[in-house]
Amino acid sequence: MPNLLKKKSAAGKLMEFNMVRHTVDNMYHRNSDQGERRFLFQGQGKILVALYQNDGISQKELATSLDLSAQSTAEFVNKLVNKGLVTKEKSTTDKRVSIIKLTKSGREIATKESEKIPEFFDVLTDEELDQFTNILTKINTKLYDEINESNSSLFKKTQKIVKEHFRDWFL
Amino acid sequence: MPNLLKKKSAAGKLMEFNMVRHTVDNMYHRNSDQGERRFLFQGQGKILVALYQNDGISQKELATSLDLSAQSTAEFVNKLVNKGLVTKEKSTTDKRVSIIKLTKSGREIATKESEKIPEFFDVLTDEELDQFTNILTKINTKLYDEINESNSSLFKKTQKIVKEHFRDWFL
DNA sequence: TGATATTAATCAGGTCACCTGATTAACTAC
């Protein structure tokens, strides 16, 4: 068990990081209407990035793999259709299902968003980047354990989506 | 400028961390109705924690220091009043202003929430905790610079709130 | 085969964190 004070400093720094980053996100969010960093993990962005990794799947599959309700998924998909970023068409083999595909501009946005590397990493040295990566690997493992203990099917979904989502990032 | 691949790994790990943590948060959020980790940075929780550091201030001061609109602030405060966590009373010296105070149970919740250290730090060694703290210090500095460049009054507010918020964490 | 599930999607309606715009009541300044 690590030193409590060190733990406290680290926890404080992480909270501070979250707060400050949140502030920066909102700044971008308010000043322009592009460039949101939480984009990838929520709502419409989540859908777009999932399609970027796996295009032309059904709305149901989207919902399942993103652990969203069917209704929320429908809502986000419809918003994206209205924005011209995805298309929705009925499957011919099973008329209940809708197949969702990225349009060209949807793909462009997804590409841009999912390849963004935050600038703040520029202030770190190679050694620090390695340390950071190692530390987060350990923390993430712990978090996966937590998920697995409380809900193993959610655990599997999370692993799957992370695997797909990040396959270009860790090589 | 650090190595691009290392930067990419670090960025990927951070994204993964955010996703997984988000998943864990939602898990807690759905299974019980306590114990949300984002609590401290959003909505009603933000208000509570701000009051914990600085009780009995006006609604306007709350809004300013948290960089929230007056309307949002009013909304959160009213919700907290309904839950019995804060009180709102008209100032006697200036009848326009409302003074907001924590109730006993509001203070209890704020205390509990703002002293929480995430369990996942237990998997790190003392050395790793130091590394993590150092790295985040550098990153945070960079983020502050970004804020400062684009909006220096927001920068000041952010620094102030961080200072108050975290005065017990970094000693 | 036809009645009975089950499934994919939708509609209606709700919560929470925000926001902008318009309005009111109280205070300040000239």
Add this chain to the structure above:
DNA sequence: GTAGTTAATCAGGTGACCTGATTAATATCA
């Protein structure tokens, strides 16, 4: 004392979610 400010409120809106009820299409089994 009339003309600004200011603190707060009301009304209404968005985005990310959710639950419950309903519909239409497919699957299943007697």
